[in-house]
Amino acid sequence: MFMQDKCDRVNPEKIETLMQKVPDSENITRMSAVFQALQSDTRLKILFLLRQKEMCVCELEQALEVTQSAVSHGLRTLRQLDLVRVRREGKFTVYYIADEHVRTLIEMCLEHVEEKT
Amino acid sequence: MFMQDKCDRVNPEKIETLMQKVPDSENITRMSAVFQALQSDTRLKILFLLRQKEMCVCELEQALEVTQSAVSHGLRTLRQLDLVRVRREGKFTVYYIADEHVRTLIEMCLEHVEEKT
C-alpha cells in the first residue's frame, strides 16, 4: 500500500518505476565525484591542454601560471577518477587524457556554454 | 624574449600556442559552473529522473525523499545554467531536460564510471 501524500500528479507506483531506472547510489556518487573534479578552472584548463598533447607537470605549471603544488594536487584529483593517466619518462611524469569519454565530456560542455551567446 | 625557468621539456612558444587553444576564461568559468551543478547527488538524480519524463516539483520531491525546499533549490541551480527548463501547467511547474548536450553529459559520465568494475 502506497501513501498518496500531496501532489495530484503523483502516482507512487509510476514514481517507483522511474526511480529504478536512476543509477544506483554508488554510481551516482561516483559520477558526482567526476563532475566535482571537472568543476575547477585549473583542472579544466589542464584537461584542455592535455587534450591537445600529453604534457609533464612543469609544462602545465608554466602554462597555467599557478604553483607546482596546485598543478600536482589537481592532477591527483583527475588521476584518482581515471580522467587522466600517467607515464614515467626519465625524470618527467607525463600526463595524458584517459579516454574518449573525457574528451566528449569537456567538449559537450563547451558546446553547451558556447551556444549561449 | 621568453623566460626558460625550469623544466627542460618546456618550450615557451609552443606552450603559448597550446594555451591559445584553451577556451577563454569566461567559457572556462561557465563550464566550471555547469560541472559544479552536476556535482551533487540530488541534482544528478533529478536529471536522471527528468531524462525519463518531465516532472513537477512535488513528483521529484516524492521520488527523491528530500524536502521540497531542497528540490526547489536544486532545480534553480540547474535552471540558471540552462540544464533544465520550466513550463507552467495549471498549478504545477513542470521541469524538463534542456537539450541533448545535457543527456550526453550525464550518459557519458555514467558510462565512464560503469566501465570501472
Place this chain on the structure above:
DNA sequence: TGAACATATGAACAACTGTTCATCTATTAA
C-alpha cells in the same frame, strides 16, 4: 473571497574545496 495546494526564496550553519607553504621523495647527471 478564502482555504488549500504548489513552488520559490532568504537565512544560517556544518561540511567541504582549492590554494599556498613547507617539506619530502625520486631521478638524473656530474
Place this chain on the structure above:
DNA sequence: TTAATAGATGAACAGTTGTTCATATGTTCA
C-alpha cells in the same frame, strides 16, 4: 656521492556549498 631538477603530499586557512527551517508568492476551486 652529491647537487639539481621533477614531482608529490600534508597542513591550514579562506572561501564556497547543500541542506533545512521559516516564510513568502502564486494558482485553483469552492
